[in-house]
Amino acid sequence: MSHVDEGTLHALLDGELAPAEVLEVQTHFATCPACSSRLTEARKLLAETERLVSALEPAAPLRAQFAPRMGRPAAEPPPPPPTAPRPSAPPRPAFGMESHVLIPNNPTVTEVRRGRLRVMGWAAGFLVVVGAGVIGLQVQMGLFDKKPVGMLKLRPEEFSSPSATDARAASPAPAAAPETRPNATGIAPFGTAPGLSRDPATGGPGNGPAPAPPSSAQPAAPAHAPAPAPTPTSVAQSKPPEAKPQEKKPLQAKELETKAPERTPDTLPSAEDRQAIVARAAKATEDLDRERNRERAAAATAALDAERKRAAATQQGAAAPATPPPAPVPTIDQRSQIANRIGLDEAARQLGGPLHAIDGMSRLLVGVISPQLVPGTDTSRAVVRAVYVDRTGRLVFLDQQRVRPGQPDLPPPYTPRAGRNGELRWMAGQVLVVLQSDQPTDSLRLLYRRIR
Amino acid sequence: MTGDVGQLFETYHESLVRMLWRRTGDRDRAEDIAQETFARAVVAPPRNPRPWLFAVALNLVREDARKGLRQGRRLQLLKNEQEPAPAPDAVLERNEAVARVQAALAQLNERDREALLLKAEGFNYDEIAETLGLAKGAIGTTLSRARRRLVEAYRDMEGTDRHVAR
Numbered sequence: 001m002s003h004v005d006e007g008t009l010h011a012l013l014d015g016e017l018a019p020a021e022v023l024e025v026q027t028h029f030a031t032c033p034a035c036s037s038r039l040t041e042a043r044k045l046l047a048e049t050e051r052l053v054s055a056l057e058p059a060a061p062l063r064a065q066f067a068p069r070m071g072r073p074a075a076e077p078p079p080p081p082p083t084a085p086r087p088s089a090p091p092r093p094a095f096g097m098e099s100h101v102l103i104p105n106n107p108t109v110t111e112v113r114r115g116r117l118r119v120m121g122w123a124a125g126f127l128v129v130v131g132a133g134v135i136g137l138q139v140q141m142g143l144f145d146k147k148p149v150g151m152l153k154l155r156p157e158e159f160s161s162p163s164a165t166d167a168r169a170a171s172p173a174p175a176a177a178p179e180t181r182p183n184a185t186g187i188a189p190f191g192t193a194p195g196l197s198r199d200p201a202t203g204g205p206g207n208g209p210a211p212a213p214p215s216s217a218q219p220a221a222p223a224h225a226p227a228p229a230p231t232p233t234s235v236a237q238s239k240p241p242e243a244k245p246q247e248k249k250p251l252q253a254k255e256l257e258t259k260a261p262e263r264t265p266d267t268l269p270s271a272e273d274r275q276a277i278v279a280r281a282a283k284a285t286e287d288l289d290r291e292r293n294r295e296r297a298a299a300a301t302a303a304l305d306a307e308r309k310r311a312a313a314t315q316q317g318a319a320a321p322a323t324p325p326p327a328p329v330p331t332i333d334q335r336s337q338i339a340n341r342i343g344l345d346e347a348a349r350q351l352g353g354p355l356h357a358i359d360g361m362s363r364l365l366v367g368v369i370s371p372q373l374v375p376g377t378d379t380s381r382a383v384v385r386a387v388y389v390d391r392t393g394r395l396v397f398l399d400q401q402r403v404r405p406g407q408p409d410l411p412p413p414y415t416p417r418a419g420r421n422g423e424l425r426w427m428a429g430q431v432l433v434v435l436q437s438d439q440p441t442d443s444l445r446l447l448y449r450r451i452r
Numbered sequence: 453m454t455g456d457v458g459q460l461f462e463t464y465h466e467s468l469v470r471m472l473w474r475r476t477g478d479r480d481r482a483e484d485i486a487q488e489t490f491a492r493a494v495v496a497p498p499r500n501p502r503p504w505l506f507a508v509a510l511n512l513v514r515e516d517a518r519k520g521l522r523q524g525r526r527l528q529l530l531k532n533e534q535e536p537a538p539a540p541d542a543v544l545e546r547n548e549a550v551a552r553v554q555a556a557l558a559q560l561n562e563r564d565r566e567a568l569l570l571k572a573e574g575f576n577y578d579e580i581a582e583t584l585g586l587a588k589g590a591i592g593t594t595l596s597r598a599r600r601r602l603v604e605a606y607r608d609m610e611g612t613d614r615h616v617a618r
Contacts, residue, residue: 007592010599016577016592042596049599052553052606053572056474116576 004028004035009042015113335395336387338367347384351431352402359450361388361396369399374434376409376425377401396437396447403432416448424448457494460501465490468509471573475513475565477554485512502575503582510566510583556605564598571595 004012004025011017012025029036333341347355347366357363368382377383381401388396403410410432411417416424424444425434435444435451465486472482489509498504557565563584570580577591586594 005593006596006600007590007594009592010596011577011592014571014577014592014595045596045599045603048603049568050572052556052602053474053568055549055553056477056557 003032004038006038006042009035009039010046012039013043013046015117332364332387332395333367336365336367336385336397337369337373338365338385338387339369341365341367342384347386347400350382350384350402351400353429353431355384355386356398356400356428356431356433356451357386358388358396358398358447359452361390361450363388371401374399374401374436377432377434378404378407380404390437390439394438396435396439398451399434399436401432402430403427416445456497457490460493460505461490464502464505467573468505471506471569472509472513474557474569474572475510476516481516485509485516488512500582503579506570506573506575507583507585514562552606552609555609556602559605560598560601564594564601567591567594568598568602 008017008021008025012022017025029039342350344355344366350368355366364387366384366386369385371377371379371381371383374383377399378401381404383399383401386398386400388398390396411425411427413427413429416426416435418424418441422438422441422444423434423436424441425432426448427433433451435448437444437447439447468489469479469482469486472485473479476482476485486509489505489512492508493501493505557568560568563586566584567580567586570583575583577588580586580591580595581588
């Protein structure tokens with residue numbers, strides 16, 4: 001974001017920015033000290049302006065001077081406070097008598113802003129409630145009006161298919177399974193229709209108890225093999241017998257199908273149509289549920305197969321000599337055995353003075369390491385390690401530790417003593433310095449000259 | 453209708469007179485212009501009263517200032533003959549700080565000055581925009597410029613006064 005302009009700063013201070021803009025501007029302030037200081041300046045400017053403008057209020061001597069003009073003695077106590085109710089409007093208010101009303105009785109700018117924010121808060125709450133209601137209404141309308149029509153459209157071939165007709169001849173019920181539709185009117189209430197029930201665990205439709213009839217009931221748990229698809233006969237057998245005669249059914253359904261696109265909430269179908277719609281919807285959702293169950297079962301089977309394969313592979317791997325996985329490339333911290341990275345200030349605090357450095361080499365990092373890694377150091381104090389890398393990519397460690405008084409086995413001051421292979425150590429004031437690298441000691445002596 | 457205007461008067465008269473007083477520096481003029489504004493509201497009741505009232509009042513101030521300029525030329529001829537009695541603004545100018553603020557405010561251009569005074573009356577940006585016939589997006593910039601100029605002008609005068617006093 002570019003810098004915040006002056007107008008936006010003042011709009012922010014006046015409480016005129018939208019919440020999103022406020023957030024954006026405040027995010028910018030967090031990263032831009034220039035704009036933050038301009039905000040402070042604008043705040044001062046605003047306060048100063050308010051002070052100046054309010055200085056234009058009538059001064060007390062002015063009122064006192066007007067008092068005799070109105071026939072009131074100047075020494076008379078001041079008029080009632082400005083909070084007193086104003087008398088009914090005179091055509092021309094008595095000059096001076098009413099002057100107290102003009103003393104800043106109005107809310108200050110801050111108060112006005114607060115009041116506005118309060119009103120905005122109420123308005124926002126109201127909008128949220130209204131919005132939620134509208135959305136809820138839309139959802140309800142959408143499910144109630146469109147879903148059955150959509151379901152009818154999904155199965156147009158059923159009305160002409162001979163198997164469906166046969167099924168209806170066996171059981172000409174237009175409604176769904178009786179155990180899922182206790183409503184005697186045949187109209188399933190919203191949310192209770194089969195297949196529209198929601199699983200409390202997932203919230204997804206149709207994950208609840210399967211509304212399939214007993215003849216085609218499927219296990220909800222994942223199966224190893226897909227369940228057999230239900231035949232239209234088995235679906236039809238589950239219909240209650242008190243429905244419409246079967247010869248009228250295809251006609252009704254076709255009529256409904258042709259009417260469906262131009263249907264509006266005002267032209268709701270009759271009770272019979274609705275029964276038919278609900279029945280079709282129930283059937284369609286049953287099918288949908290069954291299909292979902294089948295898919296879920298297939299997915300579970302696939303997952304199980306994969307698990308089995310993995311288990312088999314593991315068993316085989318245990319029998320066969322295991323090929324070690326490629327070792328991850330160690331980081332610089334790991335290679336340097338740094339326990340914790342620290343900054344230069346912390347290093348200086350640990351050492352009681354500035355960290356020694358190798359002139360001409362760039363330091364990769366500074367951290368603390370365990371004193372056990374550097375023999376001869378005080379094990380009760382941390383060792384500060386500065387890590388360098390030379391031109392050949394070899395790491396060079398410059399370990400430093402502040403020694404305690406009387407610490408044994410210390411090297412001479414400023415005289416490098418070769419320790420283990422690839423190590424030089426010396427005392428620099430109260431700090432033990434150990435230069436380590438995978439290099440010959442002579443090379444390290446050259447490096448020693450560059451220590452500062 | 454009368455009741456409506458009475459309600460308007462109750463609600464806005466005080467704020468309107470205060471703004472006009474700040475604008476003109478003259479209590480009598482402020483009262484007169486406020487009266488005239490409400491008289492116009494009786495003739496043509498406004499739909500959105502606050503911006504309407506303040507916009508009409510500010511227009512009247514401008515008209516009044518133009519008339520004042522014309523009359524001022526004539527009065528100039530009579531000045532030597534008759535010394536006017538101490539006017540309320542003469543009394544006001546005894547207060548140096550107030551006089552300086554008035555002068556600093558006078559240095560602002562009309563739009564900036566009016567936006568500032570409306571803001572001081574608790575107007576939000578929408579209302580200021582409606583009253584002055586500006587875009588809402590321009591109000592922040594207008595106010596920031598007005599505030600900066602007012603404070604700078606005031607400080608300049610303060611500095612000049614100190615310099616003169618030495």
